[in-house]
Amino acid sequence: METSQFIEETLPILQEKIDDVLAQNKAQTPSILQESMAYSLNTGGKRIRPMLLLATLKALGQNITQGFMTAIALEYIHTYSLIHDDLPAMDNDDYRRGKLTNHKAFDEATAILAGDALLTDSFALIGKDSLITNAEVKLDLINKLADAAGSKGMIAGQIGDVQAEGKEIDLLEMKEIHKNKTGELLHYAIYAGYQIANPSAEIKALLDEFAWTYGIAYQVQNDLQEVMWSDDDRGKFQHSDAALTKNTYPSILGTNGAIEALFANTTKCRTLLQQIKDIDESFDDQLLAGFLTFLKI
């Protein structure tokens, strides 16, 4: 299946379910808290993590219905991390994707609490999901999400990122920070997809490697965009300060080195998908390969 068609068909269903989930708590949640949560959940992100989760299920020949609640939980966690990351004490950003950040649209107290609420509620979304009937599978999805997002996962990466600012670190250290900061949740998307679908251990292992490799490629491309976009638009490195003090792939490998790293990782991703296809002909490798085209620079 074409990835663009899959996303086009699936995004409105996901949005409807997000709206449903938010509406369910309406009676018991102060309206300002609801509005603040909904505001950041609907800031126009690409929903790449939930889409990756659902596409993994689909590529493995499964009905995507049973993936929606976990996909929304993942989007909740991603959204909370952006709200807290934007706070004055953290990155101090006033805008995200052209809209006011949560603490600017509301206030700091509300933003902190809306982030806390999205994080907390996410676990019950999986725990109460009636479409996944196996309790052990749900527990595994909860445990892995907490690990991916918690003190040895995403939050370790955010602390590492703050600590490394302005310092020179080597490629290995940066890889570790980025594995935690962005890699863990991207990995979880694919992990959750294959745990719900439950293919052979061999295919799980290959998808696992695909997930980590995709995460690296995603981060390299993200870093490159900061350099290249401004380069194209204005003939100068608009974000070069950020790129330099923040320890990015281009700042450590150089722009060409980073482009090579991006190419090497997307190539490895394609090889892994082909290996799965060789094991199971019915595997829709093209659906996942389409997510690599998002990493064009």
Added chain:
Amino acid sequence: METSQFIEETLPILQEKIDDVLAQNKAQTPSILQESMAYSLNTGGKRIRPMLLLATLKALGQNITQGFMTAIALEYIHTYSLIHDDLPAMDNDDYRRGKLTNHKAFDEATAILAGDALLTDSFALIGKDSLITNAEVKLDLINKLADAAGSKGMIAGQIGDVQAEGKEIDLLEMKEIHKNKTGELLHYAIYAGYQIANPSAEIKALLDEFAWTYGIAYQVQNDLQEVMWSDDDRGKFQHSDAALTKNTYPSILGTNGAIEALFANTTKCRTLLQQIKDIDESFDDQLLAGFLTFLKI
């Protein structure tokens, strides 16, 4: 069993297990994040929530071992809520229990992230608990904890508290705010205890009522202490400003009215415990009754 003896024996075991849990993630967690989490976990609180959970198990004739991970998860959640509550954008407190608050001992970014980490990690503590073997029970403990702490529980209460500041609200509105803000986690302590012990539905219902009633009594006593302590110590209402603008039981009912409310609720608690004892002679009502003596003013 004497409550004081139970606590004296159980607190060191709980502390040891908290230290173990923190040490487990040592290799994968940045040390500053670990220190910040441990700092607030070990600020010398009374650990009333985990103790209440374990005492409920014990009162129902169960081994308390299987309650420890849930008790620690609950203490993680309580601790995160204090860290975030103390932040400059929230209550802006520099001290808690005579020690610097987390964002003063570390910095604001670290405090936000340490709170996030405690909140996130708590769910995996329950999810991975090998001493509770029934997956459905663990899912229920996770779901209920997320509900008690999330957008329709504790966080709803915190938003309500912020919104009510400086406004006049009536007794019903204040009860609702306090039910969410402090009642939900106290209720959860007893809920988790009886769900793990699994007595008859009749006893569960009585313990449930005990839990909500205890939560009200706890909050009334808390509010009264702010007024009475300063009264005794200095001959004036040291915290009367806070007590008045913050909508407390004494500010709405008057000090005498609040004392009467405290008495009525602790009496109701004792009656409920006696009712359980009447159903099941082996129920250790005295162990839970001991927690009422903490509510002396």
